[in-house]
Amino acid sequence: MNYKMHILIVDDDATNRFVLGTMLKKFGHTSCSASDGYEAIEQYKLEKPDIVLMDVMMPGMDGLEATKQIKGLIGDEEYVPVIFLTALSDEQAMAKCVESGGDDFLTKPYKKDLLAAKLKAHIRLRILHDTTKRQRDELRAHNDKEHQEQLFARNVYQNIIHQVELKRPNIKYSMSSMALFNGDVLLAAQTPMGKLHVMLGDFTGHGLSAAIGAVPLSSIFYTMTAKGFAISDIISEINVKLKNLLPLGIFCAACIIELDYSGRTLKAWNGGIPAAFLINKNGISQTITSNNPPLGILPPENFKSAEVLFELGENDKIILCTDGVTEANNHNGEMFGTERLKKTLTDNFSDSFDKIISDLNTFTGESEQTDDITLIEVQTDSEFEQKNITNNNTKTKTDIRNNKSDWDMCLEMDISTIKEVDPIPLINQFIIDLSCKSSCKHDIFLILSELITNSIDHGILQLDSALKSEEDGFLRYYERRKEILESLSSGLVKVHIKNESNNNNNGKLTINIQDSGNGFDHSGLPKKLENNLNPSGRGIPLINKLCQSVIYKGNGNEVEAIYNW
Amino acid sequence: MPVESTFSDNKETLTIKVLGNFDFNLHKEFRDAYAALQEPVTKCVIDMNETDYMDSSALGMLLILKDHASSVGAEVILANCKPDIKGILSVANFDDMFEIEE
Numbered sequence: 001m002n003y004k005m006h007i008l009i010v011d012d013d014a015t016n017r018f019v020l021g022t023m024l025k026k027f028g029h030t031s032c033s034a035s036d037g038y039e040a041i042e043q044y045k046l047e048k049p050d051i052v053l054m055d056v057m058m059p060g061m062d063g064l065e066a067t068k069q070i071k072g073l074i075g076d077e078e079y080v081p082v083i084f085l086t087a088l089s090d091e092q093a094m095a096k097c098v099e100s101g102g103d104d105f106l107t108k109p110y111k112k113d114l115l116a117a118k119l120k121a122h123i124r125l126r127i128l129h130d131t132t133k134r135q136r137d138e139l140r141a142h143n144d145k146e147h148q149e150q151l152f153a154r155n156v157y158q159n160i161i162h163q164v165e166l167k168r169p170n171i172k173y174s175m176s177s178m179a180l181f182n183g184d185v186l187l188a189a190q191t192p193m194g195k196l197h198v199m200l201g202d203f204t205g206h207g208l209s210a211a212i213g214a215v216p217l218s219s220i221f222y223t224m225t226a227k228g229f230a231i232s233d234i235i236s237e238i239n240v241k242l243k244n245l246l247p248l249g250i251f252c253a254a255c256i257i258e259l260d261y262s263g264r265t266l267k268a269w270n271g272g273i274p275a276a277f278l279i280n281k282n283g284i285s286q287t288i289t290s291n292n293p294p295l296g297i298l299p300p301e302n303f304k305s306a307e308v309l310f311e312l313g314e315n316d317k318i319i320l321c322t323d324g325v326t327e328a329n330n331h332n333g334e335m336f337g338t339e340r341l342k343k344t345l346t347d348n349f350s351d352s353f354d355k356i357i358s359d360l361n362t363f364t365g366e367s368e369q370t371d372d373i374t375l376i377e378v379q380t381d382s383e384f385e386q387k388n389i390t391n392n393n394t395k396t397k398t399d400i401r402n403n404k405s406d407w408d409m410c411l412e413m414d415i416s417t418i419k420e421v422d423p424i425p426l427i428n429q430f431i432i433d434l435s436c437k438s439s440c441k442h443d444i445f446l447i448l449s450e451l452i453t454n455s456i457d458h459g460i461l462q463l464d465s466a467l468k469s470e471e472d473g474f475l476r477y478y479e480r481r482k483e484i485l486e487s488l489s490s491g492l493v494k495v496h497i498k499n500e501s502n503n504n505n506n507g508k509l510t511i512n513i514q515d516s517g518n519g520f521d522h523s524g525l526p527k528k529l530e531n532n533l534n535p536s537g538r539g540i541p542l543i544n545k546l547c548q549s550v551i552y553k554g555n556g557n558e559v560e561a562i563y564n565w
Numbered sequence: 566m567p568v569e570s571t572f573s574d575n576k577e578t579l580t581i582k583v584l585g586n587f588d589f590n591l592h593k594e595f596r597d598a599y600a601a602l603q604e605p606v607t608k609c610v611i612d613m614n615e616t617d618y619m620d621s622s623a624l625g626m627l628l629i630l631k632d633h634a635s636s637v638g639a640e641v642i643l644a645n646c647k648p649d650i651k652g653i654l655s656v657a658n659f660d661d662m663f664e665i666e667e
Contacts, residue, residue: 204621205589248632249625253657272657293658294621297628323621371620 003123008049009033010040010066011085012058016108020053020085023112027119037061037069044070051122052082053106056097064100071101079129081122085110150180150208157181157211161218165189170379171198172353176324177372183210184322184374185252187218189225192428192445194261194385197225197234198378200273201254201295202322206372213252213296216241221256228428228445231258232305235269235295239303242296251296255288255320258307259378261385265474266318267307271295274326275341277319278310283346286310288320309475316380319345319352324373328364336363353377408498415491418456423493424449436507440565443546444509447561450539451513452495457481459517459557460491492516508548509563519556568594570601577605579639582612587619592626599630607639610666614645624657631663642666 007029009020017033024031032047034040036058044052052070056063067082074080081103086093094105104118165188166173173186185201199221203210217238224234235256242252253272260266268288270276276288292304321341328336340363341356348355356375409430413423427448431441457463461484467477494514501507544550548562568591569582581598583591602609609630613619627641634641644666646654654660 202621204625249622249629251621251625251628253621274656290656290658293662294624297662327620 003127005029005050005119005123005126006047007031007119008040008043008047008052010035010037010043010053010058010063011055012036013055016055016085020110020115023110023115027116029119037063037066040066041069041073044073050080050126051119052080053085054082054102055085056093064096067097067100067102077133079126081126083118083122147180153208154180157215160215161185161187163187165222166376168196168384170381170384171376173374173376174353174357175372175374176369177206178369179207181206181208181211182372182374183207184324184372185211185214185217186374186376187221189222190386191225191258192228192431192442193424193449196259196261196378197221197231197256198259198318198320198376199254199256200320200322200374200376201252202273202324202372202374203252204250209250210372213242213246213250216245217252217295224425227432228425230307230422231256231267231269232307233422233425235271236300236303236305239295239298239305240300243299246296251294253290253294253322255290257288257318257320257378259312259318259380261380261382263474264312264380264382266310266312266380268310269305269307273320274323275319275321275338277342277345278312278316279319279345279349279352280313280316281349283349284342285313285316309478311472311475312380314381317349317352318378318380319356319376320378321356321375322371322373324369324371325356325360325375327371328360328373329367329370330363331365331367336360406500409496411495411497413493413495415460415488418460418491418493419485419488423452423495427452427495436565444563444565447511447543447546447563448495448497450543451511451559451561452493454539455493455513455515455517455557455559458520459515460488460493461485462517490516507565509565511561511563512558513560514558517557519554519558521556566594567591568598570598572601572606578608578610579606580610580612582615584615585617587613587616587623587626589620589622592622595626595630599633602630602634602637602639604637606637608642609634609639610642610644612644613647613650616647616650619650619653621657624653624659627659627663640664 007024009017009031010033011017011020012035017035021031021033032043032049034043038061040052040054054063054067063084070082082101083104083106084097084102085106085108086097087108089107097105104122106115106118163186166186168188171188175182175184175186177184183203183206185203187199189197191197201214201217203213220238220241221234224237235254255268255270255273255276258267266278268276269292270288270290271292272290272294274290277284278286278288288308288310291308326336326338326341340359344356344359345352353375413421428445431445431448434441434444458465461481463477463481463484467473467480492515496512498510499507540550543561546563548564550559550561552559567584569584571580572578573580579602581595583595599609611627631641642664643654646665654665
């Protein structure tokens with residue numbers, strides 16, 4: 001080690017100063033000197049030495065006071081050792097030196113080797129101190145920059161995740177993340193038919209690496225929900241995307257639900273979310289168990305997107321939470337657990353959400369949070385259904401398309417298409433591009449989807465709506481529908497839509513739908529919506545109300561509806 | 566060591582025993598342990614008799630192990646899982662992807 005240091009010698013004896021100065025020069029260091037305390041402080045300010053050799057007893061200001069003041073000037077940021085030069089040997093005097101801020105002693109008369117050894121040790125300390133300080137400053141600067149970047153990224157991230165959709169009167173949620181970024185993701189959006197999609201995801205790990213996958217996930221969720229895709233389609237798409245994007249070993253446990261307020265049904269797909277329940281005032285009525293692996297693991301050919309259908313009771317609530325809730329630890333290392341959660345849910349229906357939060361806080365106490373925690377409650381009462389199509393801000397499109405336009409569109413679906421493709425999202429895409437008001441779009445969507453569903457379900461599949469009136473009817477209806485659809489080998493639906501615009505930015509839409517089924521007796525159809533209190537059969541009266549005319553033709557396998565917009 | 570690996574006498578079975586909490590902190594040790602999974606190994610047993618808890622990153626590590634194992638033609642067996650561990654495996658539906666042995 002051959003560092004050259006600049007050393008301040010403080011001694012009232014000129015001979016001593018000379019002797020020390022000569023020794024230091026031989027070691028390869030430079031020096032400056034002072035003959036009392038006052039001068040020492042001035043010299044320190046002027047010369048900024050690396051080490052100070054300080055005599056204790058001097059006229060004017062002594063070494064103890066000078067050391068106190070110099071150490072005051074140095075502050076905590078730098079290490080400038082002060083070595084006392086002393087003939088003293090009693091412990092009390094030495095204690096005073098330490099008290100004033102001294103770092104070491106050198107006894108008179110000076111021995112060359114001892115001085116060399118002491119200087120070496122302090123130089124080493126000084127270098128270590130400087131290195132540590134530099135690294136600390138670098139680390140601090142790096143952290144600040146990192147934090148700034150993360151804040152910026154989080155801003156963008158939050159815009160993408162778009163959590164404003166969660167602000168609905170029937171949703172309560174709480175997300176508490178361990179880092180700036182959350183590995184849990186919670187999304188909600190409404191379908192064009194007024195159903196509510198909610199998705200809860202929990203990526204492996206926490207922080208930025210976990211959050212990054214939420215970007216494609218949310219974009220697929222919002223886009224496909226707005227187009228009216230079913231949750232099974234959405235979940236398949238997300239799975240493929242995550243499988244392709246994420247490295248092996250990183251995946252997303254997820255639960256996605258579709259709430260049909262008026263049909264009083266809930267469709268759910270759960271892959272790896274531990275706790276999802278339907279509760280009513282008697283406690284937990286049904287459990288949405290995980291029967292799939294998390295998203296991003298299976299290749300598309302092995303992925304099962306089949307959803308489970310639940311019938312909803314009148315005031316049922318849905319509770320979903322990530323394993324951050326069930327696996328939260330208390331100070332004994334015990335977990336909150338599913339049983340505690342179930343008990344809280346069973347004992348408290350009206351304030352279940354707040355009660356889980358407070359029970360969890362009481363349980364964990366002061367223990368450190370070890371995972372992202374997300375909890376959501378959704379009330380299913382039909383009064384919460386929002387009727388209008390969401391986000392249909394197509395003003396720019398309207399401006400371009402204002403000019404008068406007449407067109408015709410024909411869509412034919414054979415049985416293999418009906419088996420594989422849900423026609424409703426296709427229809428919706430087409431409606432979104434129309435140039436009419438959004439309330440009209442909602443009407444058109446409703447008319448088309450009701451009529452097409454009728455042609456498929458009742459025309460081709462010959463299903464009886466009366467099934468729906470029975471207990472568990474919706475469930476049985478959907479099961480039956482699936483069975484028949486799979487067994488059929490022929491069938492055809494033709495959709496013909498014709499638009500005639502007039503000059504006042506209005507128009508007439510003629511919708512003609514034919515199916516290959518046997519038709520039905522349409523003479524005794526219920527005409528008034530108001531009189532209908534059945535769970536089914538609302539479709540045709542509703543369309544009658546919206547349309548200028550609805551006429552069944554032939555043996556009932558052809559219908560023509562005219563809608564003015 | 567929280568991760569112990571042993572070979573059978575015929576060198577065809579590699580047993581990796583995980584002790585305590587199976588989580589991201591074991592990432593390196595676990596990876597080092599299955600690096601030994603090469604021919605002629607045909608079977609890799611993860612012994613969880615003394616595993617108390619596993620998190621999602623452990624599930625991720627199992628997937629990586631499975632991928633590695635299939636590349637050398639070996640099967641992965643999860644053995645002696647405690648009820649808590651079984652619960653986690655079943656929520657993630659890993660019981661369909663891995664052979665689980667009592």
